[in-house]
Amino acid sequence: SQQGEEDPQALSIQEGENATMNCSYKTSINNLQWYRQNSGRGLVHLILIRSNEREKHSGRLRVTLDTSKKSSSLLITASRAADTASYFCATDVGTGGFKTIFGAGTRLFVKA
Amino acid sequence: DTGVSQNPRHKITKRGQNVTFRCDPISEHNRLYWYRQTLGQGPEFLTYFQNEAQLEKSRLLSDRFSAERPKGSFSTLEIQRTEQGDSAMYLCASSAGYGYTFGSGTRLTVV
Numbered sequence: 001s002q003q004g005e006e007d008p009q010a011l012s013i014q015e016g017e018n019a020t021m022n023c024s025y026k027t028s029i030n031n032l033q034w035y036r037q038n039s040g041r042g043l044v045h046l047i048l049i050r051s052n053e054r055e056k057h058s059g060r061l062r063v064t065l066d067t068s069k070k071s072s073s074l075l076i077t078a079s080r081a082a083d084t085a086s087y088f089c090a091t092d093v094g095t096g097g098f099k100t101i102f103g104a105g106t107r108l109f110v111k112a
Numbered sequence: 113d114t115g116v117s118q119n120p121r122h123k124i125t126k127r128g129q130n131v132t133f134r135c136d137p138i139s140e141h142n143r144l145y146w147y148r149q150t151l152g153q154g155p156e157f158l159t160y161f162q163n164e165a166q167l168e169k170s171r172l173l174s175d176r177f178s179a180e181r182p183k184g185s186f187s188t189l190e191i192q193r194t195e196q197g198d199s200a201m202y203l204c205a206s207s208a209g210y211g212y213t214f215g216s217g218t219r220l221t222v223v
Contacts, residue, residue, distance in 0.1 A: 004154075031210060033210070033211060035212075040219075041216055041217070042116070042203055042205075042214035042215050042216045042217055043155065043203070043205075043212070043214045044214070045211045045212060045213070048210055048211055088154050088155075090154075092210065099157060099160060099168060100145075100157070100212065101157060102147075102154035102155045102156075102157075103154050104152075104153055104154045105153075105154050
């Protein structure tokens, strides 16, 4: 079963615009991560936010976490065609928090 | 060390045959994970190892599936008596803590 649900399922924007993806999850978490996957490839770790953090930045990425609403958002600013990919949120659950459960992903298409 | 390596990249097999995939993790990583991903879905957890110990298996992992990690190094995932529903991308990841490094996956097609 998948813990996280991303919204929207698909997003199409123009280069230069900002892209916002949301993730909701069901159970308590130790931390939340975002990954990117280019078509037919493995996933690449983007950013991790701990359960006691509310916001985190990395380059053009901004992640927020609201544990009271069990939700997170990923903002990509000034998007580029190379940002076209699927984006997944993932939560660490289980004993020791070392099992990561992924959502179904948001497919982002950035038009040049 | 160039990351997590998975072999083969693609595998086409006939229904009923056995297949085995290999994953070579990053050498310093003590945790190794197997996931399965079907088209349009996120990766689904199958199993994970800490060193050579298999600590958790998903209910998705039927009796036809077995995974090993001898000596805590590389890992193999074997599927016996493959079925068409086994067609998917099988992803391996390794970790030393939080955040995974994924391999490029093995795409299995059962015909």
